Each structure stands twice: as structure tokens, then as C-alpha cells.
Amino acid sequence: MNPKAKKYIRNSLILASLVGVFWAVPFMNIMRLYPEYRGLVVDSETGRPIEKAQVIAIYEFEIGSPGGPSSAFLNYFATWTDGKGRFRIPRRLYFKLLLFGWFAEHPKVEIFKNGYGNYPMILHASDSKGELVQGPPGWDYPAAWLPPNRDVVFRLHISETPDDEKRRERSAIFLSHIPLKVRQILQEKGFDI
Numbered sequence: 459m460n461p462k463a464k465k466y467i468r469n470s471l472i473l474a475s476l477v478g479v480f481w482a483v484p485f486m487n488i489m490r491l492y493p494e495y496r497g498l499v500v501d502s503e504t505g506r507p508i509e510k511a512q513v514i515a516i517y518e519f520e521i522g523s524p525g526g527p528s529s530a531f532l533n534y535f536a537t538w539t540d541g542k543g544r545f546r547i548p549r550r551l552y553f554k555l556l557l558f559g560w561f562a563e564h565p566k567v568e569i570f571k572n573g574y575g576n577y578p579m580i581l582h583a584s585d586s587k588g589e590l591v592q593g594p595p596g597w598d599y600p601a602a603w604l605p606p607n608r609d610v611v612f613r614l615h616i617s618e619t620p621d622d623e624k625r626r627e628r629s630a631i632f633l634s635h636i637p638l639k640v641r642q643i644l645q646e647k648g649f650d651i
Contacts, residue, residue, distance in 0.1 A: 488553060490561035492517065493606035495547040499539050499569055502613035507543025511571035511614070512536065512649050515547050516635050518566070521559040531637055532561070536644055547604075566635065567604050572650060574614040 495515070499508045517532040532552055539545045552561070569577035604610060636644075636651075644651055 487519075487556040487560050490552050492550045492552075492565065494549050495565075495567070495604040495606055496608075497545055497569075497604065497610040497612055499543045499545065499571070499612045499614060501574075502615045507539070507541070508571050508574065508614060509539060509541050509543060511539045511543070511545075511569055511574070513539065513545045513547070514568045514636075514644070514649065514651075515565040516567075517550065517552065518562040518635065519554065519556055519559055520562060521556070529562070529635065531635060531640075534636060534640055534644075535565075536647070536649055564604065564606070569612055569614070570650065571614060573617060575617050577612055577614065 497513075499511045499513075500506060501508055513536070515535045517534065518529045519532050520527040520529055532554065533550070535547050535550065537545055537547070547565070547567075554561075567577070641651055
């Protein structure tokens with residue numbers, strides 16, 4: 459092969475590679491910094507703080523496909539409320555190359571304590587001004603969204619009826635987003651899942 463043909467093929471391949479990279483960049487995500495989330499969990503009747511309520515945040519990403527986007531597990535953060543019923547989910551930074559994908563805007567969150575209904579099923583959540591917490595439009599868990607960098611009060615109801623226990627099935631839907639290995643790790647750490 460003559461040198462001109464080799465040079466032409468090489469330059470064509472370089473150009474095609476560059477066009478491919480620049481075409482893909484707008485459809486690529488590499489990192490996401492999630493803000494801090496914090497709250498106070500109280501008994502809905504007495505207003506007293508609920509100590510040792512478990513708080514689990516699930517971070518996900520979405521992958522686009524011809525059939526529509528699908529969610530995939532990214533990571534988790536789990537903690538308990540302190541003696542004053544407070545919890546804090548610190549800022550989290552995740553790196554992952556997502557081609558035709560994106561990070562979920564907020565983590566999905568579950569708050570649970572034995573003897574009480576669980577968030578997001580049986581709860582009234584309000585911020586420090588008393589405003590009801592609502593998820594963004596189209597959020598598939600209408601109440602599982604936490605506003606970032608704001609103190610939110612979660613009022614859990616005491617479970618007294620079989621209906622309240624049935625409502626906890628929502629938790630099973632939430633936990634289906636967590637891989638089995640991670641559920642086992644959480645159980646070893648004492649979380650009731």
C-alpha cells in the first residue's frame with residue numbers, strides 16, 4: 459500500500475473517532491454530587507422523637523433504551539436516628555461513566571421503626587415552616603423524596619391494625635431496588651429489611 463493511502467486511512471480513522479467522541483459527549487454523564495439530606499423523626503401523636511428509626515437512602519441511575527428508561531442501583535447510605543430523633547445523610551459524590559444514561563436527581567428514602575408505619579407509606583412530612591413535603595412532578599414515590607439542605611419533620615403513626623402492617627408492603631417495593639448482597643450487608647449491620 460502506498461504511503462498516501464496509509465495516511466488517508468489513518469486520518470479518516472482519527473476523524474471518525476473524534477466525530478464519535480464529540481457526538482457521544484452530550485449523551486454522557488460521569489459524576490454526580492448529591493447534597494446533604496437531614497430530618498427529624500417524631501411520633502405523630504405525642505410529638506416525641508423516635509430514637510433508632512432506620513433511614514436508608516438508595517442512589518440510582520437511569521439508562522435510556524428504546525423501550526424507555528430503566529433504573530439501576532448505584533449505591534446506598536444507611537443510618538439510624540439519634541436520641542433526639544435526628545438523622546443526616548451526608549453529601550455524596552459518585553463517579554460512573556453513563557453513556558445514554560443519567561443519575562437520579564434524588565435518592566429514594568425509607569424510614570422505618572418497628573411498631574410504627576414506615577415512610578413513605580404512613581407519614582406526614584413537613585419542613586421547619588410546617589409546609590407539606592411534596593416530590594417533584596412525575597416522581598414514582600410520591601412521598602419518598604427529601605428536599606436537600608432543609609430540615610424535614612417526619613411524623614410516623616403507630617401501627618395498630620393489620621391494614622397498617624399491609625401498608626408496609628410498600629417497603630418491599632422500595633427494597634426491591636437494593637441488590638441481595640447489599641440487603642444481606644444491611645441485615646448483618648442490624649437493619650430490619
